Amino acid sequence: MTRRSERSVEQLMKLAGEREMPAADAMERARLAAHDSWQQLLQQAPARAPRRWLKISLGLAAAASVTLFAWLAFPPSSKPVPPAVAARVISLEGGALSHHAAGDTVVFPASDVIAGTTLETAEGRIALTLGDSLSLRMNRHTRLRFDSPAGVTLLAGDIYVDSGGVNAAGRLRIETPAGVVHHVGTQFQVLVAGANTRVRVREGRVLFTPLDAGEPRAVAAGDELRIADGRTELTRGLPSFGAGWDWSAEVAPPFDIESRPLAEFLAWTAREHGWQIRYASAELQQQTYEIRLHGALDQSNADAMFERVSLITGVPLQTRAGVLWVGAAR
Amino acid sequence: MTPNDQDLVGRLLRGERPAFDLFFNEYYPKLYRFVRRRMPRDASGAEDIAQATLCRALESLRSYRGEAALMTWLCTICRREMSARWQENRAYADAAPLAEDDPQIRSALDSLLAAEQADPLLATNREQVRDSIRAALDYLPAPYADILEWKYVREMSVAEIAARLGRTPKATESLLTRAREAFRETFALLGGGPADGAITP
Numbered sequence: 250m251t252r253r254s255e256r257s258v259e260q261l262m263k264l265a266g267e268r269e270m271p272a273a274d275a276m277e278r279a280r281l282a283a284h285d286s287w288q289q290l291l292q293q294a295p296a297r298a299p300r301r302w303l304k305i306s307l308g309l310a311a312a313a314s315v316t317l318f319a320w321l322a323f324p325p326s327s328k329p330v331p332p333a334v335a336a337r338v339i340s341l342e343g344g345a346l347s348h349h350a351a352g353d354t355v356v357f358p359a360s361d362v363i364a365g366t367t368l369e370t371a372e373g374r375i376a377l378t379l380g381d382s383l384s385l386r387m388n389r390h391t392r393l394r395f396d397s398p399a400g401v402t403l404l405a406g407d408i409y410v411d412s413g414g415v416n417a418a419g420r421l422r423i424e425t426p427a428g429v430v431h432h433v434g435t436q437f438q439v440l441v442a443g444a445n446t447r448v449r450v451r452e453g454r455v456l457f458t459p460l461d462a463g464e465p466r467a468v469a470a471g472d473e474l475r476i477a478d479g480r481t482e483l484t485r486g487l488p489s490f491g492a493g494w495d496w497s498a499e500v501a502p503p504f505d506i507e508s509r510p511l512a513e514f515l516a517w518t519a520r521e522h523g524w525q526i527r528y529a530s531a532e533l534q535q536q537t538y539e540i541r542l543h544g545a546l547d548q549s550n551a552d553a554m555f556e557r558v559s560l561i562t563g564v565p566l567q568t569r570a571g572v573l574w575v576g577a578a579r
Numbered sequence: 580m581t582p583n584d585q586d587l588v589g590r591l592l593r594g595e596r597p598a599f600d601l602f603f604n605e606y607y608p609k610l611y612r613f614v615r616r617r618m619p620r621d622a623s624g625a626e627d628i629a630q631a632t633l634c635r636a637l638e639s640l641r642s643y644r645g646e647a648a649l650m651t652w653l654c655t656i657c658r659r660e661m662s663a664r665w666q667e668n669r670a671y672a673d674a675a676p677l678a679e680d681d682p683q684i685r686s687a688l689d690s691l692l693a694a695e696q697a698d699p700l701l702a703t704n705r706e707q708v709r710d711s712i713r714a715a716l717d718y719l720p721a722p723y724a725d726i727l728e729w730k731y732v733r734e735m736s737v738a739e740i741a742a743r744l745g746r747t748p749k750a751t752e753s754l755l756t757r758a759r760e761a762f763r764e765t766f767a768l769l770g771g772g773p774a775d776g777a778i779t780p
Contacts, residue, residue: 258759261766262731264705265712268724271611271626279607279630284599286634290641291594334596346743351590351597353722353744354604363597371743 277359335395336362336377336385339502343373345387367394367404374500383421384411386497400424407440409497411520412453427476428459435470436523438494449473451489451523489523490571498522503548511562512537519573522551529576537564537575583720584649591640601721607633609650609717610657616710617661628664632657650718715766723758730755 391406435453590598
């Protein structure tokens with residue numbers, strides 16, 4: 250193709266602009282409907298081929314009986330085994346690609362991630378759930394393979410895991426080039442950049458088992474473990490909030506505020522950002538359980554969100570040095 | 580039918596979930612735009628028809644014999660769906676004939692060369708050319724339309740596209756060349772005339 254024809258393709262593409270996409274909710278409705286139709290198709294037995302009369306020799310009959318015996322001994326599976334769903338995409342910021350055996354596809358919200366799939370974010374971020382309660386988020390420029398609902402392999406980049414609380418049941422095994430991370434009900438980050446691996450814990454505890462099968466090492470809240478070239482370095486007393494954690498809050502699935510007490514919303518926000526909550530008085534704390542929120546809230550900017558909630562509820566909200574002050578800050 | 584179509588249908592019939600995701604993500608937006616070009620005033624109607632088409636196609640997937648490309652087969656079902664809706668609702672009667680249905684787009688390209696922006700006729704022609712380009716993109720194999728859009732509309736660099744696809748820049752450059760070639764041929768087939776030199780300044 251000549252330079253001139255390339256330029257013409259460019260001009261035509263610019264003239265057309267971006268292709269129109271259906272609305273996200275329509276797409277989701279259509280996906281569910283199409284999935285139902287597909288399942289109906291799979292449940293129907295395929296139509297039989299026309300019967301043909303064949304002359305069967307004794308030898309063939311003997312072969313058939315052997316086949317019949319084999320079939321009775323090892324009956325074939327009548328249904329295709331459905332592929333295991335390892336995770337589900339909850340929300341998506343920007344674009345991301347899914348690499349799997351069937352080819353590469355663009356990632357959509359509310360889609361399942363089949364075991365064996367690798368998700369790759371470029372300028373995008375993804376929030377997913379694994380199992381019932383485990384939330385996993387992928388930062389920009391991250392490649393993560395979903396081996397099973399209980400295991401992922403971080404190939405490159407930065408992930409954040411929130412099990413939903415210290416006593417939550419979900420367990421996840423994260424393989425990295427340096428070793429394996431097991432969490433024990435917690436909030437933590439794992440980052441892989443070339444030969445460097447970093448595990449940083451906000452709440453709870455994780456166990457890191459080095460690749461050389463050395464002794465597992467516990468990493469507790471406020472700790473950061475760095476592994477490079479087989480050497481480990483532990484730093485303690487790190488804050489649970491700040492720029493290093495904020496990306497995970499930015500990609501968090503939005504909290505549905507409709508008819509929920511203000512106290513729940515504050516607890517959710519504080520957990521997402523790693524803040525502590527301080528109430529100006531016990532009376533005010535009690536009030537936050539009685540105040541119900543309604544409508545929708547833009548949760549992409551915490552300061553703007555607090556300003557709006559304060560305006561609606563009359564309860565002053567302010568963050569300072571990792572503390573969410575409810576009422577007048579001290 | 581391309582080997583990819585054959586493979587995809589086979590995997591769908593075997594119940595492979597990634598094949599379903601691939602099928603849906605690839606064809607639902609294309610069918611939506613296919614209907615939308617014919618029903619420009621009814622986005623929600625287009626969504627419904629695209630959905631009904633996919634459901635009908637999946638239910639009768641075993642009847643797909645592969646005489647035509649999967650997209651062509653889906654468009655045939657889609658036309659029947661549109662026709663049925665049209666019988667039910669006269670509001671769909673505003674569906675306009677399109678370049679891909681009646682390939683007369685070359686004259687529109689000639690008009691574009693005249694570059695008379697204020698001419699209402701030209702504005703109509705320009706819209707027709709846009710429709711042809713978008714139709715051509717929807718007839719291309721999966722990654723081609725995406726990378727052409729990323730490169731020329733979003734103005735992403737080859738390196739950025741390569742990173743997004745997980746390929747090397749060299750492989751991406753080669754894919755882009757094939758995508759441009761496929762687009763040029765498809766656009767010409769749809770009556771858009773040869774894309775090389777069609778609207779040179």
